[in-house]
Structures are given as C-alpha cells and as structure tokens.
Amino acid sequence: MPAYGLKLLLSFVERSPDIIQVFLDQDLLLTLAGISQAHSGNMSPSLMQNMVGLLECVVSSKDIDISSLYEQGLIDTVTSLFVDVAAAMNGERIDRDNFAVSLLPLLDTVNNILKNLSKEVRRAIQAKHQGEPDSEEVGQFAEKLLLESKPLAELTGVLINFLCHEDEEVQDCSCRTLYLVAELFGGVCEDVMSFNSVECLAEALAYPDVKRQKQLLRIIKRFLTSNPQHAATLAQNGQLLIDSLAKLRTIENSSAEGLAIKGLVEEIFVKVRIK
Numbered sequence: 559m560p561a562y563g564l565k566l567l568l569s570f571v572e573r574s575p576d577i578i579q580v581f582l583d584q585d586l587l588l589t590l591a592g593i594s595q596a597h598s599g600n601m602s603p604s605l606m607q608n609m610v611g612l613l614e615c616v617v618s619s620k621d622i623d624i625s626s627l628y629e630q631g632l633i634d635t636v637t638s639l640f641v642d643v644a645a646a647m648n649g650e651r652i653d654r655d656n657f658a659v660s661l662l663p664l665l666d667t668v669n670n671i672l673k674n675l676s677k678e679v680r681r682a683i684q685a686k687h688q689g690e691p692d693s694e695e696v697g698q699f700a701e702k703l704l705l706e707s708k709p710l711a712e713l714t715g716v717l718i719n720f721l722c723h724e725d726e727e728v729q730d731c732s733c734r735t736l737y738l739v740a741e742l743f744g745g746v747c748e749d750v751m752s753f754n755s756v757e758c759l760a761e762a763l764a765y766p767d768v769k770r771q772k773q774l775l776r777i778i779k780r781f782l783t784s785n786p787q788h789a790a791t792l793a794q795n796g797q798l799l800i801d802s803l804a805k806l807r808t809i810e811n812s813s814a815e816g817l818a819i820k821g822l823v824e825e826i827f828v829k830v831r832i833k
Contacts, residue, residue: 560593564608571615578619587630594638601642603657610639610660617670624674628706637709640664644716665731668710672738675707714739715749721762733773740777744784751791760802768815775822782829793830
C-alpha cells in the first residue's frame with residue numbers, strides 16, 4: 559500500500575506541481591519519514607524510487623518555504639534514504655540495479671538542499687558585511703539551517719566512495735555534492751581520510767579531467783584546513799593519495815588550470831608537511 563500510494567502521489571505532483579504545497583500542509587514529509595523509518599533496511603526498489611521522486615519534486619520546487627521542509631524532518635529522511643540506497647548498492651541484493659535508479663535523483667535532492675543552504679549562508683554573510691538592518695535575523699536563520707543540516711555531513715564517506723562509481727554521471731554529481739558538503743561542514747566526518755576514502759580519492763584524482771581534479775583538490779584542502787587531524791592521518795597513512803598528488807605536481811601543463819592544480823597540490827603538501 560505505501561508504494562502504491564506514493565506512486566499515485568508522485569503522478570499527481572509531476573502533473574500538477576502546484577499541489578505540492580497542499581500535500582506539505584497535510585504533513586507529507588512527516589508521512590514519508592514514518593514510511594522510511596518503518597521500512598529502513600528492507601525497502602523495496604519501487605517504494606524507494608517513488609519516495610525519492612517525491613522528495614526531488616518537493617526540494618526542487620521554488621515556491622516552498624524551506625523552513626517548513628526542515629520542520630517536517632527533511633534532513634533525517636533524506637539522510638536515511640541515502641544510507642539505505644548506498645547499503646543496497648554495496649550489498650549482495652539481487653535487485654541492486656533497481657536501487658541504482660534511485661541514486662541520481664537522490665544525489666540531485668541532496669545537492670539541491672545543499673545549494674539552498676549555501677545560498678542562505680552567503681546571504682547572511684552579505685547582509686552582515688553590508689550592515690543590513692535584518693542582518694542578525696538573517697544570520698540566525700542561516701545558522702539554524704546549518705545546524706539542522708549537519709546530519710548530511712555524515713554522507714561524506716559515501717559520497718567519496720561514489721567518486722569511483724561506474725556511472726560517470728554519478729561521479730560528477732557526487733563530486734559536486736561533496737564540494738558543497740566540504741564547503742559548508744569542512745572535515746567534521748571521521749571517514750574523510752579512512753583507508754577506503756584515501757583509495758577512492760586517489761583513484762578519482764587519476765581520472766584525466768582537469769576541472770574535476772581541481773574541484774577534488776579544493777575539497778581535500780578544505781578537509782585538511784578545517785580539521786588538522788585529517789592532515790596528520792593523511793601524512794601517516796595516506797601514501798596512496800600522496801603519490802597521486804605528487805603525480806599531478808609533475809604533469810607538464812602551463813595553462814591557467816594546470817598551474818592552479820599545481821598550486822593546490824603545493825598547499826595540500828604544506829598542510830601535511832611534505833616538500
């Protein structure tokens with residue numbers, strides 16, 4: 559019944575986006591949170607797809623008050639679904655490919671949440687800098703959203719893992735999302751420099767895409783700058799990643815992006831005290 563009901567709701571929302579607010583007024587997200595909790599760990603692919611589809615529609619809507627989404631448990635629901643999808647895809651379920659269908663829209667949903675959050679944070683900084691009358695109120699609102707969004711930082715390790723996904727679109731979206739996580743939360747996640755994360759980051763940096771390499775280097779720099787413990791861990795146990803960084807430093811590329819990459823590598827090596 560939940561899967562069938564959500565399928566109907568998704569059809570309504572896709573055909574008439576204006577009714578999203580009506581569903582939210584009926585505590586739609588709280589209902590989704592309850593379904594997610596009740597089926598955590600054993601959610602069917604169809605139920606997952608419909609739930610992710612609804613969340614994507616809600617989060618991407620421009621007319622929705624973001625505060626109401628948070629109050630109805632948006633962050634916890636999205637985080638829980640993300641963990642479930644990742645577990646299903648890393649496990650040995652025979653329907654692993656069916657869960658993969660939910661991955662990109664779920665990544666897009668997380669990305670949209672983080673972009674909205676980043677916009678509010680930038681707005682607060684600008685208001686304070688310009689001395690706007692409501693700067694304190696705007697700042698408090700951004701700080702509240704940032705605190706309530708912190709569970710998304712727990713997805714850092716999973717996002718790093720998806721940098722090496724077989725689907726290039728998943729790699730790109732994971733990198734963009736990881737960049738926002740790093741920008742907003744730094745290296746609060748303990749998995750940032752785990753053996754698996756170091757291995758994935760090293761492999762992702764080896765991919766011949768200058769734009770992505772630059773983005774990944776900024777992510778790594780942000781992790782190390784915000785949490786010196788990650789720099790110490792990388793220096794002690796991250797030889798695989800250090801070797802990948804060293805290779806980037808030796809590549810002959812005199813373009814602006816090439817020089818930027820070498821500059822970022824040097825800054826990272828300063829953090830881990832490598833010459």
